Amino acid sequence: MGKDLLRGSFKLMKSINRSLILNIIREKGPISRADIAKLTKLTPPTVSSFVKELLEAEIVIERNLGESSGGRKPTLLTLSEDMFHVIGMDVGSQNIKTILTSITGKVIKKSIVPLPAQTTNETLLSLMIDSVSGILDHTKIDEEKIVGIGVGMHGIVDVEEGSSVFAPNLNLQDIPIKRVLEERFNMMVKVENDGRAMSLGELWFGNGAGIDSFVCINVGRGIGAGIIINGKLYHGSHFISGEIGHMIIDIDGPQCTCGNYGCLQTFASGPSIVEWVKKEMRLGHSSLLTTLTKGDLEKVTGELIYSSALEGDTLCKTALQQAGRYLGVGITNVIHTVNPRRIIIGGGVSNAGDLIMDNIIQTVNQRALTNPAKQTEIILSKFGDDATAMGAVALILAELFTSRNTESAVAH
Known part of the structure; x- marks a missing residue:
């Protein structure tokens, strides 16, 4: 899948009703079209139309798992775990933990890279790049299917700039995490304080x-x-x-x-x-x-x-x-x-x-x-030591599944 088609898939997911349907499938799937219509209060033809688009884009797949009271078994819908993947990073004061997950939060690969005793901004960014590259090199997943990189960083984080303002346990300031990672990997990067990222992970799948x-x-x-x-x-x-x-x-x-x-x-x-x-x-x-x-x-x-x-x-x-x-x-x-x-x-x-x-x-x-x-x-x-890394994954999923036209999933 090329970048243009992938971006088209993201755009497809961002309308209000598609986001609504996708979230229902994410939370309740496998689920039938009829049940989606009941839960979203959209008409069955509307649901069928949107689901057809999502199936064609391979964001959603069908499974013949349903039971009917007679006649043909209903096909149930679930997210395609092979379609999109996410990288989550937990940047602490002793190491960088990096995980690769499916769109449903299933962990596929994990690595831990220790930080040196004296870490500079440049050293930290270099090790973060190496951590992501290491995960990509050790999996057979097409890089184009990776939606983005979420980063949970200890200390004060400017969420809008995607930078670490102050990391007290490393005694570092003004680390341009988002800019550097986006330039290097050409994918979406979201940066958040580790505790806040963790809470988002618990909200999404914990x-x-x-x-x-x-x-x-x-x-x-x-x-x-x-x-x-x-x-x-x-x-x-x-x-x-x-x-x-x-x-x-x-x-x-x-x-x-x-x-x-x-x-x-x-x-x-x-x-x-x-x-x-x-x-x-x-x-x-x-x-x-x-x-x-x-x-x-x-x-x-x-x-x-x-x-x-x-x-x-x-x-x-x-x-x-x-x-x-x-x-x-x-x-x-x-x-x-x-x-x-x-x-x-x-x-x-x-x-x-x-x-x-x-x-x-x-x-x-x-x-x-x-x-x-x-x-x-x-x-x-639910995640113990991996709570922040899972939260970093949720940062990207929140961006992916939440329509720009709906109320933001983040309050100020």
């Missing part, structure tokens, strides 16, 4: 599907959040909505990478958990980690802390429980400010599961203002 208001919290080397209000992603006036890692919990607390003191992420992020454990070990507290690292504190990692906690190590369990309590305080503040129906937690620290979640839920239950607020649903992300 634990936020069908929920009109929720907050997604990405807890890794930093802590960020994406806020969905009335089914739309909220950015704020200066693109800093969701920066809850820089919510100040203790004005006399430790200094954060942002320059302030006592930010939430100095108490509950992955590195802060590791640093607290190392400090306690230096003070003489016994731990399984002493044996596991042969006394080398620099070998202490979040993964080792988690596995030791599972083995019953008191110090490691305390570290995760304490982080859970601090996260619970931050989440209580979010509940009092946004009052979402659901809180979804993803990122590396979320892998600790109940060891951290029990204390989060307990803290919210103690501190939230009203009984209904105390009962706010708090669950883990």
Whole structure:
């Protein structure tokens, strides 16, 4: 398929009624034409006409899976997984995770490229290009069938420019991600803050599907959040909505990478958990980690802390429980400010599961203002570590499936 035909297919998908039909097929498929007509309230001939165009463009395919009450079996419609693919990137402070997925979000290929200790704008962009090229080189998928590249980037992102304004954990500023990747790969590129991207991924095909208001919290080397209000992603006036890692919990607390003191992420992020454990070990507290690292504190990692906690190590369990309590305080503040129906937690620290979640839920239950607020649903992300990369994929799908003539899927 050539670029012109591919662009024609994108254009075909962007009208209001086609977008409506495509979203129904994406969410409910395999589905019959008759059921599409009922759900969209479009007339059967109108649905048939649009479906014919989508079938000819190979965006949608037919399957003879239906059951009828007599007579001919209805043909059911589903998206063609072979037609379009998306690349999603999670740019953290330690590595770049890149995934290739089908149009339905099925992961086909994944790679992780480590970042050097001292990273410049040029180094980062070069490694991002190498990551995308590596994914393309190791799959047999026609590059022309790749719709675009979504990027979930930690820190402050100018969504309109597609640039990283400030990446505090890398100490980098003004990285022209969109411009460089579009020039190199000649395809659509969308850039978003990692927490906000993650929330969009949960909205599209995760634990936020069908929920009109929720907050997604990405807890890794930093802590960020994406806020969905009335089914739309909220950015704020200066693109800093969701920066809850820089919510100040203790004005006399430790200094954060942002320059302030006592930010939430100095108490509950992955590195802060590791640093607290190392400090306690230096003070003489016994731990399984002493044996596991042969006394080398620099070998202490979040993964080792988690596995030791599972083995019953008191110090490691305390570290995760304490982080859970601090996260619970931050989440209580979010509940009092946004009052979402659901809180979804993803990122590396979320892998600790109940060891951290029990204390989060307990803290919210103690501190939230009203009984209904105390009962706010708090669950883990469907995607764990891959939540931001899946969100980056959703950035492109949101562009693809949302008509320009309808209300934007992103609120400011």
